[in-house]
Amino acid sequence: MTLSAIIFTPLIFGALLCFLKSDKSIKVSTFIFSIVHFLLCLFMLSNFDKTTIDIQMAEKISWLPSMGISYFVGIDGLSVWLVMLTSFMLPLVVLGSWNSITKKTKVFHLCLLGLQTTMIGTFLALDAILFYTFFELSLIPMYFLIGIWGGKNKLYAAMKFFIYTMAGSVFMLLGIIALIFMTKSNGGVMSASILDFYALDIPFVAGSYFSTQTLLFFGFCLAFAIKVPLFPLHTWLPDAHVQAPTSGSVILAGVMLKMGTYGFLRLVLPVFPEAAEYWSWLFLYLGVMGIIYGALVAMVQTDIKKLVAYSSVSHMGYVVIGIFSLNTFGLTGSLYQMLCHGISTGALFFLVGMLYDRTHSREITKYGGLAVKAPIYAIAFVIVTMSSIAVPMTNGFVGEFLILLGTFGASKVAAGFAVLGVILGAAYMLWLVKRVFFGPEGELVASKDEAFFKLTIKEKLVLAPLIVMIFWMGIFPNHFISYSEASLNHLSKNMSNYELNIVGQANGPEVNSNNSQGESK
């Protein structure tokens, strides 16, 4: 029941929110709810057994038996930290948007809580249709977040975001349907359980574009590559980020993009191992191109938020090349980088939002010399920048180092270009810091005094946990990796005959279907 509770408590809290009247009570209670939710997730983490590779705390209730669809959730090393990240971000988002959201407060917090349910549901779902359901549903609250509280061009951005993402995922739906029928010919009964998909032996012909596995592989990849977003499918991201309110950007960059990379880990690699191996070069190069393209475009931006958005494209490129290097280092690095990116980019968006709330401008040229007027803010910004450009001792270093290590094993050329991306990343971020915080005072800075830029308690409370996490994850990576180590090892070693069981059900239906398959051969 723990996992269902984690998925649905935000929704129940949202329902409770409907009875509240005043804006302040809504904000306070959402904050309390989000803390309660985080505590619930901590309780889950304390019960998590890091030694096993199996699915833990599984719950399975039949939903649509005629097609083998069920409500099936469970957690393992791949998803545990993403759930924690999602839950960790919510209180910060509520706190960070305290003063900037002035209209339709109730709807805003309902959207946040609804988004929480769908995102955690995506990470915990082990039934393909349930996964698809949460994956799609997460679009709706985000669509409203961008559409109602967004900037000038919000309608265009919201629509583009929705249609782009949906366009990818419907092909995944077709793929899921095809896989469901394959489980029928494989195990005798239709099943939409992802664990049963792992047992499938999908025909693959190397070099052919139209072999079953290749087609299905690209169907799934399209959905996830758009979500990540992988170059050249990234064009929705800058629009969405620039138009979205701070909280929307934080969740989008911090958590939602990870739904794409998580999809690669959970579905693409284990279900289509041959195709993933055969086509890994394509994703390595697209990833590398994303890294360099994102970095170069970020360098010439004049809008701080757009710069951070393009840096997201670049950073997510690392995650993709880590995944498609298909070795333990790469996969571990990718998972770690997902968390790091969530925290550091989330923090960057918070920082940009704090500045924007005060001056209502994100033009880099209007700033300069801010370090004198806002010393604490500058320190926080520089720390987060260090994390973003992967300075040792910060979390970003661990992730990128592992990814580069993994990529080096897979393709030296890709690794070489990816290293170039690290340099470019340092260049655009440090140049940003230089232009905003140092040098002569810009027009927006000169006219204001120190009190104007002084961080409020709430803002400090938002930044403090993020900065603590940056160092904690940078100095003691093993505190985090140890939870996922077994699962990631299992994935990289046994990719071609990957299987997962539910804890305590070693002789469960999944194993039986494997056996019967073996006998029939």
Add this chain to the structure above:
Amino acid sequence: MNIQLEPSSITFVTPAIALFFFSLVPLFMKVFRGNKEPSSFSVLIYSFLGLIVAAGLSVIFPAESSLVFSGALVFDGLSIWSNFLIILATGFSIVYAREHLETCHRQFSEIVFLMMNAAVGMMIVAWSNDLIITFIGIEIMSLCLYILIALSDEEKLSKEAAFKYFVLGSLGSAIFLFGIAFIYGGSGTTQFSLLKSASFELVSTSPVFLSGIVMTLLGLCFKAGVFPFHSWVPDVYQGSPTPLTTFMSTGVKVVTFVVFLRFFATGFLMPESSETLLNVMQVLAVITMLIGNLCALGQKSFKRMLAYSSLSHTGYVLVGIISMGLGGGYAVGASGVLFYSFGYLLMTLGTFGVASLYESRVGQEIYIEDLKGLGRKNPWVAISLSLLLLSLAGIPPTVGFFGKLFIFSAAIQNGLIWLAVWGVINSVISVYYYLKPIVHMFFSEDECMLSSGRSKQLTEFSVGLMATLVLLVGFMSSSFYEFVTKSVGQLF
């Protein structure tokens, strides 16, 4: 010809008889009161009594598939299921009609009379086991609809719509009838159950029979509004008073799908024997979806947008019907179609309900932009409409998603993969115009138009009910799907 009328067979047609008698009540009331219109509320009550009695009678006499009236009518799960759908469509259309400006006036009793008789026609179509009876049913239904559309107070558009519908509908009926003659010439029978054993051979050996099949299909495509016979749909839907549009786009559509099912269940569509026909049907399905979606993208009128979107939904259903025709013994496509029809019925009743609500309060045709500010003025209606539109777009876990899931599953199972691919591409296109009303309802800062006019509680309630059902049926899709599968099981 030796015609025997068994008394027991009468029991099966009692729902239609009940509907007919109850439809007379308001009319007689008017006659006996010296042509003075009875209160619209009492008319509503009598019509609902009729519908409830009809529904009750459909439950009391469920039967394992039985042919009655010398094989003219068939009573199986499909008949009973379509009874309910027809009753649902009629009931809510009457509710909308009662609260709509153009239909609630002096002729409300006549309108209800005609609607209930159109429902009788629909039932006959749904029950028919014989193409001739199908034709008679379609004519009863269509004649009532021609008059209904023309009855409206509205000056120009409804007359044009009625005329267009009449001329094109007659043309469709004529082609349909012509096709029946050819089928009879080729096979010696017009009964579905007898065609079932013969059609597979005949379709490849007898050109007369094949042309009969093609023409009958064309006639049906006319009725369902499949490309290239779709051009009347938007004009008629826009021109008719909204309650009648609701009635047409739910009742008539569902019944046509049922005929399609019964017709395709005869098994003439086999890849070996009629490859060309299969290809043509597939192309028609794809183009119908595309035309519907592409035209809907640019519409400004809410009703016209819904009309084009209903075209695209016909395309999706056609995908299911084709897969069902191919599947022969497997009922996956058929249950998909029936489930989708049910879902489509709910969604359409809801969305047109909002159009009707607006028109009756504002008193003019409603454009998509007119929905602005509804989110603040009347959040419940706005949320309901959003749910319905998201369901039309196929977002899980609504009924629209599961309908598409079943239909595309059927297509993939029968190897019609590219048809399924076109289907999902189309559902992405459709997201754009289904989201537009949501944009106006929630993202606009302008004042809502609904501030004037009396509130229409029954219509609002119906819209909310439909939205709830769209979600509920989605969550409990398994029990509905099982029920639907059982209903179509006797088809083959």
